[in-house]
Amino acid sequence: MDEFSFINAIKPNTYNQPALIKGIGDDAAVFRSTSDIVTTVDTFVEDIHFSLETMAPFHIGYRILAANISDLAAMGAEPAFYLVSMCIPKKWKQSALEEIYQGMHELASMYQMDLIGGDTVSSERLMISITAMGYVPENKARYRSHAEPNDIVFATGTLGDSRAGLEILLQGQECKDKDYYIERHRLPNPRVALASGLCEIDRVALNDISDGISSEANEIAEASNVELTIIEEKIPVSNSFQQFSKEQQYDWKLSGGEDFELLGTVSEVHWPRVQEIAVQTDTPIQQIGYVREAEEPCVLIQTHGETKKLMKSGYTHLK
Ligand SMILES: Nc1ncnc2c1ncn2[C@@H]1O[C@H](COP(=O)(O)OP(=O)(O)OP(=O)(O)O)[C@@H](O)[C@H]1O
Ligand SMILES: Cc1ncc(C[n+]2csc(CCOP(=O)(O)O)c2C)c(N)n1
Ligand SMILES: [Mg+2]
Numbered sequence: 254m255d256e257f258s259f260i261n262a263i264k265p266n267t268y269n270q271p272a273l274i275k276g277i278g279d280d281a282a283v284f285r286s287t288s289d290i291v292t293t294v295d296t297f298v299e300d301i302h303f304s305l306e307t308m309a310p311f312h313i314g315y316r317i318l319a320a321n322i323s324d325l326a327a328m329g330a331e332p333a334f335y336l337v338s339m340c341i342p343k344k345w346k347q348s349a350l351e352e353i354y355q356g357m358h359e360l361a362s363m364y365q366m367d368l369i370g371g372d373t374v375s376s377e378r379l380m381i382s383i384t385a386m387g388y389v390p391e392n393k394a395r396y397r398s399h400a401e402p403n404d405i406v407f408a409t410g411t412l413g414d415s416r417a418g419l420e421i422l423l424q425g426q427e428c429k430d431k432d433y434y435i436e437r438h439r440l441p442n443p444r445v446a447l448a449s450g451l452c453e454i455d456r457v458a459l460n461d462i463s464d465g466i467s468s469e470a471n472e473i474a475e476a477s478n479v480e481l482t483i484i485e486e487k488i489p490v491s492n493s494f495q496q497f498s499k500e501q502q503y504d505w506k507l508s509g510g511e512d513f514e515l516l517g518t519v520s521e522v523h524w525p526r527v528q529e530i531a532v533q534t535d536t537p538i539q540q541i542g543y544v545r546e547a548e549e550p551c552v553l554i555q556t557h558g559e560t561k562k563l564m565k566s567g568y569t570h571l572k
């Protein structure tokens with residue numbers, strides 16, 4: 254394998270997005286658009302974001318594109334394009350690298366997303382960086398700064414499952430619904446349908462759950478200059494989640510991260526409509542708290558009526 258035979262092997266034969274003018278094969282890609290464009294990049298490093306002990310190459314590809322698509326969903330955008338930068342150690346075989354691309358393609362094809370470029374270099378450790386782009390109707394991007402006092406706070410899906418799956422894989426332990434938790438870790442599904450469905454709602458604050466809601470809730474509180482209260486009992490978890498220890502449950506649902514669910518706030522008036530859109534898009538959704546005016550932006554967690562401050566405690570790099 255060399256750089257050029259590798260690029261030829263992963264290059265798509267056809268594209269889906271009508272706005273695309275030039276895909277892979279020139280100095281850069283070109284597309285033409287009339288709506289607002291959302292763009293995001295995230296980088297994934299072997300043994301920090303994924304490990305070959307817990308994932309097949311297919312899962313690595315699927316999961317890292319899911320993380321990027323989840324950021325697009327958190328902005329209210331429809332996924333359209335992605336570019337992949339690969340830093341590859343010599344020991345990696347072309348067939349395994351192609352499997353990573355098959356994993357990305359599996360998810361991309363659900364959204365007619367096109368791979369339109371990237372970069373290939375050699376390195377000591379496998380590192381993959383994905384840039385994703387999507388469309389959002391004019392002025393309809395959903396910001397962390399859009400929360401307002403008296404909003405309700407909601408979360409989609411169930412939280413803590415991905416971390417449970419990772420722990421099960423690392424410890425090799427037996428447990429109830431083992432395959433379910435492992436799949437939630439390896440093959441997460443970003444909440445694009447709900448986020449797009451919400452476009453009719455005037456104002457929604459959204460953030461996707463990559464580090465853990467203790468972090469993402471604080472990001473919304475800071476960006477919006479409000480106080481968020483989360484009621485612990487209302488945080489949605491899977492039915493068999495109670496099999497894990499009390500400490501694990503608390504830690505994983507608040508700081509486990511990588512569930513790629515959405516945390517959001519919306520006015521009480523619009524909450525019933527948001528719930529209808531969630532049903533239409535087959536998205537479990539639950540109110541988990543409320544927003545109040547703040548002297549200092551902060552997040553409170555209420556457990557059995559007792560309230561304390563919830564600090565950012567999710568995954569942090571460079572710490
Ligand atoms: N090295 C960097 N240079 C420029 N901007 C950056 C850099 N790292 C992060 N940012 C910007 O900081 C903001 C927050 O990024 P962050 O990575 O925390 O969000 P995220 O991608 O949603 O979270 P996660 O990385 O956990 O998925 C974004 O606007 C991002 O583009
Ligand atoms: C092998 C292995 N070890 C640990 C973890 C956990 N993990 C890594 S990065 C991250 C947060 C998101 O990162 P970022 O902020 O860069 O998006 C989490 C929860 C994993 N997935 N695999
Ligand atoms: Mg991200």
Ligand SMILES: [Mg+2]
Nearest residue numbers: 294295296324
């Ligand atoms: Mg990021």
Ligand SMILES: [Mg+2]
Nearest residue numbers: 324327461463
């Ligand atoms: Mg995000």
